[in-house]
Amino acid sequence: MVIFVLSLFHYSGFILVTFLIFLVKVSKKSFMIFGIWASMILIYSAHYRSPFTIVTKEIQIFDTYRYLVNSIPLFIAGIFHGEVRPIFNSWYTKGLIYSCGIVSLIYSLNSINTYMEEEEYNYHSPSLLVLNDYNNHTVLDVYPLISMLDFYGSNSIGVRLLDSVTLKSNKNREVLVLNRFDSKPIADWINKRDTLVKLNAPYLYLLRPKK
Numbered sequence: 001m002v003i004f005v006l007s008l009f010h011y012s013g014f015i016l017v018t019f020l021i022f023l024v025k026v027s028k029k030s031f032m033i034f035g036i037w038a039s040m041i042l043i044y045s046a047h048y049r050s051p052f053t054i055v056t057k058e059i060q061i062f063d064t065y066r067y068l069v070n071s072i073p074l075f076i077a078g079i080f081h082g083e084v085r086p087i088f089n090s091w092y093t094k095g096l097i098y099s100c101g102i103v104s105l106i107y108s109l110n111s112i113n114t115y116m117e118e119e120e121y122n123y124h125s126p127s128l129l130v131l132n133d134y135n136n137h138t139v140l141d142v143y144p145l146i147s148m149l150d151f152y153g154s155n156s157i158g159v160r161l162l163d164s165v166t167l168k169s170n171k172n173r174e175v176l177v178l179n180r181f182d183s184k185p186i187a188d189w190i191n192k193r194d195t196l197v198k199l200n201a202p203y204l205y206l207l208r209p210k211k
Contacts (some may be wrong), residue, residue: 002022007061007068016100016107017072023096024082040071043103072105095177117198121202124150126178129201130157140166140207141178164189167207174208 007013026034044067125149130139136152140162141147147159160166162177167189177196179186180203190196190207197206 001062003059004041004064004068005063010061010141013064014068014072014107017075018080020076020084020100023081024084027082030078030081030190033074033081036162037071037074040074041068044068044071062111062115065115069109069112088100108133122180126180126201126204127189129199129204130176130178134206138175139178140175142180142184146180147178162186171207171209174206177205177207179203 008018009015022181024030123146127147130137130147131151131154134157136156138158138160139147139151140160142162144159144161147157151157151159162184166187167177168191171194176199177186182203184194186205193210195208195210197208198204199206
């Protein structure tokens with residue numbers, strides 16, 4: 001939760017949006033909206049997990065973008081339903097509010113676009129190659145739930161957890177190894193009777209028995 005709040009005040013986060021709240025007095029209606037927004041952030045921060053978060057046991061500001069961007073419209077709605085402080089109730093102040101809102105929106109969209117590009121590279125592009133070229137294979141995945149979701153509707157792809165036991169088990173056909181973020185020492189787990197070939201997708205390998 002702390003890092004989510006920090007990202008609202010950090011220069012690389014959403015400080016322009018946060019600045020707008022100092023221009024208004026909270027009304028009854030905006031208070032309710034801010035309450036819903038705060039609950040939304042609390043739920044996000046309570047359940048969010050990623051491989052990096054699990055390994056390092058910490059979360060970075062970049063990891064909050066996906067969820068904070070979803071909540072920013074609600075945050076801005078709370079601001080616009082507040083009462084503009086008399087000292088700021090002028091045309092140039094209103095222009096400042098709209099300008100900050102537009103700049104923040106552009107920055108937020110750019111941030112979420114960066115996040116989506118990373119997600120596409122790390123998660124979906126390996127799955128796309130599997131679906132297109134290896135859809136009758138078994139996939140050993142560090143995070144099998146991700147593969148199960150990506151392969152939903154494809155009955156020919158078997159998904160199993162990638163660990164030392166499954167990798168060392170006897171195989172009479174080639175299988176795919178999806179070592180996301182190269183987080184497992186798969187090179188140390190391979191039997192001498194198997195060969196590991198890197199495929200043209202991030203973290204994706206083909207494991208085939210030697211003839």
